[in-house]
Amino acid sequence: MHQWQLQRQTDQQAQLHETFQWGMRSLQRLSKIETLDQSAIRHIAQLLHVPLAAIVTWENGAPFAQVSHQLIQNRSFQLDTKRQISVETDAVINWAASTEGLLTLKLEDLPADGQQWLTGPEGTQVLAMALRTAPEHEPNAVIVLADSASRQWSDEQTTLLAIVVNQLAWCRRHIKLTTLMLANQQQLTQLNWYKQQQIEDLNASFQNCLQQITLDQGLNSPSANPRQQLLWQKMNTLAERLSQVSTDERWALQLYRQKTPLVSLLKRATARAHPLIQERQLWSKVHCESNLTICGDITKIEFVLYELIVESCERSPVGDRIDIWCRPIDSQWLEVSITDEGVVAPQILQELGQGRPVDLLSPSTLQQPQNSPLWVCQSLMQQLGGEFSLSQMEDGRTLSRVMLPVMQPAQRDES
Numbered sequence: 001m002h003q004w005q006l007q008r009q010t011d012q013q014a015q016l017h018e019t020f021q022w023g024m025r026s027l028q029r030l031s032k033i034e035t036l037d038q039s040a041i042r043h044i045a046q047l048l049h050v051p052l053a054a055i056v057t058w059e060n061g062a063p064f065a066q067v068s069h070q071l072i073q074n075r076s077f078q079l080d081t082k083r084q085i086s087v088e089t090d091a092v093i094n095w096a097a098s099t100e101g102l103l104t105l106k107l108e109d110l111p112a113d114g115q116q117w118l119t120g121p122e123g124t125q126v127l128a129m130a131l132r133t134a135p136e137h138e139p140n141a142v143i144v145l146a147d148s149a150s151r152q153w154s155d156e157q158t159t160l161l162a163i164v165v166n167q168l169a170w171c172r173r174h175i176k177l178t179t180l181m182l183a184n185q186q187q188l189t190q191l192n193w194y195k196q197q198q199i200e201d202l203n204a205s206f207q208n209c210l211q212q213i214t215l216d217q218g219l220n221s222p223s224a225n226p227r228q229q230l231l232w233q234k235m236n237t238l239a240e241r242l243s244q245v246s247t248d249e250r251w252a253l254q255l256y257r258q259k260t261p262l263v264s265l266l267k268r269a270t271a272r273a274h275p276l277i278q279e280r281q282l283w284s285k286v287h288c289e290s291n292l293t294i295c296g297d298i299t300k301i302e303f304v305l306y307e308l309i310v311e312s313c314e315r316s317p318v319g320d321r322i323d324i325w326c327r328p329i330d331s332q333w334l335e336v337s338i339t340d341e342g343v344v345a346p347q348i349l350q351e352l353g354q355g356r357p358v359d360l361l362s363p364s365t366l367q368q369p370q371n372s373p374l375w376v377c378q379s380l381m382q383q384l385g386g387e388f389s390l391s392q393m394e395d396g397r398t399l400s401r402v403m404l405p406v407m408q409p410a411q412r413d414e415s
Contacts, residue, residue: 013156020047020160027164027171036175037069037141040168044143045071047164048157052077052120052146058087060140061363065093067117077124077146080117090115096128096142102158103128107146123149129162131169136358141172176361196250203242210235255384258298259407262326262334263291265298269305270324276313283321290326292334295407296384304377304388308338308400311374315342315398328406338400344390352378352390 026043030036037055045053051074058065064084072079087093091110096103107124110116118126126146130139143165214232248254266286270277277284294301312322325337347365351357352374356364366375374390381388387403 017160020164024164024167027167030171031175033172033175033179034069036168036171040143040164041069041071044145044161044164045073048145048153048161050145050147050151052079052118052144054079054144055141056085056093056144057141058085060138060359060361063087065090065142077120078118083117085117086115092118092126092128092144093130093142096130097132097139099128099130101129101162104153106149118144118146120146121148125149125151127153127158127161129165131165131172133166133169133173137173138359138362139169140361141169143168173361180361192251196246199242199246203239203246206235206242207239210239253300253383256297256299257295259293259295260298261291262294263288265294265302265305266324266326266336269302269309272306273309273313276310277322280313280316281319282313282316284324285321286324286326288326290328292328293407294334294404296386296405300380300384301386301404304381305336305402307373307377308388308402312338312340312342312398312400315344316340317342329403332406334404334406336402336404339393339397340400341396342398344392344398348374349390349392351375 026039027036030039037057041053041055044050052070052072054067054070056065057068063086065087066083066085067079067081070079070081085093095105103126105126105128107118107120107126108122110118124146125148126144128142128144131141131143132139145161210232213235266288270284270286309322309324316322320341323339325339326334328334345365348371351364351366356366365371378388381402385405387401389401391399391401393399
């Protein structure tokens, strides 16, 4: 009898492991969240022989969850698949999320607040486990199993269940990240293509107009009006810039090494922002201690400074003031600081200071269209060898701080 019991136990374990291995291979082959969840629920129900298995899912940052897939093999157990489940207040979700591993409870342990979406016979046992891939990652799904009061879970069954749920969590995260990245890549590629086509079309039309003006006005002749010649030269410079962008930076940024006096750089950036400064009736002043020579990709640095001035203007109260301070830090670095009386959301300051959330699936404030220019300025300045930071000063003002490399004497000699 003892030998028969051992053999029976061995056969059950072999069958359990065979089912487990088959399920793991199946999960790794799937590439769609819906198919993955449905297959996982079916596999878990088969692995543990439970009358009810379900997965409750929600998007990161969403206020409500829902039973997205379930397998019920006993009508005495029921799920409300249409109910919106509060992620913040639901007992099963919160208890599972705060439990390391499996959460075991009885149906009667749940609060009697009328919000239950799971029903079953008296004494129903519930197993729940949050799908968590790392401590710093927020879970976005919970596996829920239910069985009768007499059901006993072996250590081997709960161990295998934990492994399957963990594997499911990583598979779901991989698919979600891949889907998100591909969608962003497609959107940005389409946007880049569209703007490239617009730039090339504008460039061709501009070149054609420039040629017509040159022929009609005779601007190449020595007797041409000096003012018209100056305008013609500026238009030629614009045409060269358009051609360079449409040809050399068609699909990727190119970093150029240029030089310009600091005063000229600030003059161009503030002149471009002048209409907005006037519109908001702002008082602005540039405080520059010395006219050093800046080196690097001057065009992109100018765009960054212009963007930061615009951001300061837009968040400043109407009729207020903006100050631009320039001071050398040492022989290699120059600091350009923009101060204003505006207010920046703490979440933006935190993400700019610490970087994006560790969990890439969590909503990021800097990825919102109205805030993304700040993230672009910060990442671009790092790529250009400089630095940009945004902070709140003790007196309540907002400080936009840009560190720029200064041209060294040896570099001036070489140029």
